[in-house]
Amino acid sequence: MAMSDTLKAISDPVRRQILNLLKDQSKPAGEIAAQFELTPATVSYHLKLLKQAHLITERREKNFIYYDLNASVFEEVLSWIYSLGIGGTPHDKK
Amino acid sequence: MAMSDTLKAISDPVRRQILNLLKDQSKPAGEIAAQFELTPATVSYHLKLLKQAHLITERREKNFIYYDLNASVFEEVLSWIYSLGIGGTPHDKK
């Protein structure tokens, strides 16, 4: 179920963009929501799905909720992709 | 749009299983359909989506349509995942 959750989570462009935003540093929900033309409620829904897929973790600080990226769950996805026999050296540059 | 199509395609378990079936050798649509408790029409719909994502190619032979895996489109997905800074050496075994 784990990989299925991961892939479902990243199948949505909004959720991928959220992961991109958290790449360098964690951010509070409001700051994340501000990047989209969506209501905070909608972004909160996407955060919930990412959280359920363990792609992000949350951390309270003051009255903000900070979200952190957890890219380690991609391991399983990478293994599956490589099992399909993708050509070339993994992560080969150019 | 390419990566979006790829990720959408592999977000469905039926379509992932189809890719798994094609891992070692190409197979005709009927043989693929037989692996699922779905009608041939439904499996054909999934094949269409995989084709649109360029994850498979089709090839006519007699009156069968053989499908082949094309895992090369995963390159872009892999790049994105690595850009998120996944820990460890790419494709590190254990």
Added chain:
DNA sequence: CATCTAATTAGAAAATATTCAAAATAGAAT
């Protein structure tokens, strides 16, 4: 060319996913 086989396309129904407005929660600040 009539027919059979393999598979797809069309159209509609059912199931899921996404979105928003309004209400609720949780903690901080006054």
Added chain:
DNA sequence: ATTCTATTTTGAATATTTTCTAATTAGATG
């Protein structure tokens, strides 16, 4: 304790996806 701020949850509307049955296509075979 009341209020303010950040965020989530709820419930309903809309959009998208998946599935099926029935009809169609494309090529092979008699």
